[in-house]
Structure formats: structure tokens, C-alpha cells
Amino acid sequence: MTPDPELLIGPKAISxxxxxxxxxxxxxxxxxxxxxxxxxxxxxxxxxxxxxxxxDVEEKGRRDRKTCLPEV
Structure with a gap:
């Protein structure tokens, strides 16, 4: 496994x-x-x-899903 570069430059590298x-x-x-x-x-x-x-996006998604789900 190669280490990540310190910086990604350009839309292609980031995407x-x-x-x-x-x-x-x-x-x-x-x-x-x-x-x-x-x-x-x-x-x-x-x-x-x-x-x-x-x-952060993943944690927010989990929190939001917990508040939207009905109690069973």
C-alpha cells in the first residue's frame, strides 16, 4: 500500500x-x-x-437517521 500524498491537486485527483x-x-x-x-x-x-x-458527514447521517426512525 502506498502512502497518501500530502496534497491532492486538481479535480481528477480529488474526485x-x-x-x-x-x-x-x-x-x-x-x-x-x-x-x-x-x-x-x-x-x-x-x-x-x-x-x-x-x-463528519457520516456521523451527521447516523445522527439524522436515528432521529427519523420510529420507535419499535
Whole structure:
């Protein structure tokens, strides 16, 4: 297993890391939902920030599902 790069540069690298299409990435980035930034004019992100963001999204989804499910 190769170690993660410290920095992902460009939509292709970031979308491959997240397992989504470049179109989905651009939509999420346009809504300011991703921990991305511009390096020169290129989109960039740190893998550690993306993992933290994914963990937060997953936890929020679990909390929301718990509040939506009826008691059995």
C-alpha cells in the first residue's frame, strides 16, 4: 500500500480520492461543502481534511437517521 500524498491537486485527483465523479466534486465545491482551497488557480485539498470531512458527514447521517426512525 502506498502512502497518501500530502496534497491532492486538481479535480481528477480529488474526485478519485473521494470515489465520486468530477461533476459531483465540482457541484459540492461550488456549494462550499468540501474542505478544498485554491493553489494558484488549481483546486487542491489535503487527504487528511477530506477524511475528517467524510467522518463528519457520516456521523451527521447516523445522527439524522436515528432521529427519523420510529420507535419499535
Amino acid at each position: 478519485n480520492f473521494l470515489g465520486i465523479t468530477e461533476r459531483q466534486l465540482r457541484w459540492l465545491d461550488g456549494k462550499h461543502r468540501l474542505p478544498t482551497f485554491r493553489l494558484d488557480r488549481r483546486l487542491a485539498a489535503r487527504p487528511t481534511s477530506l477524511r475528517d470531512w467524510l467522518r
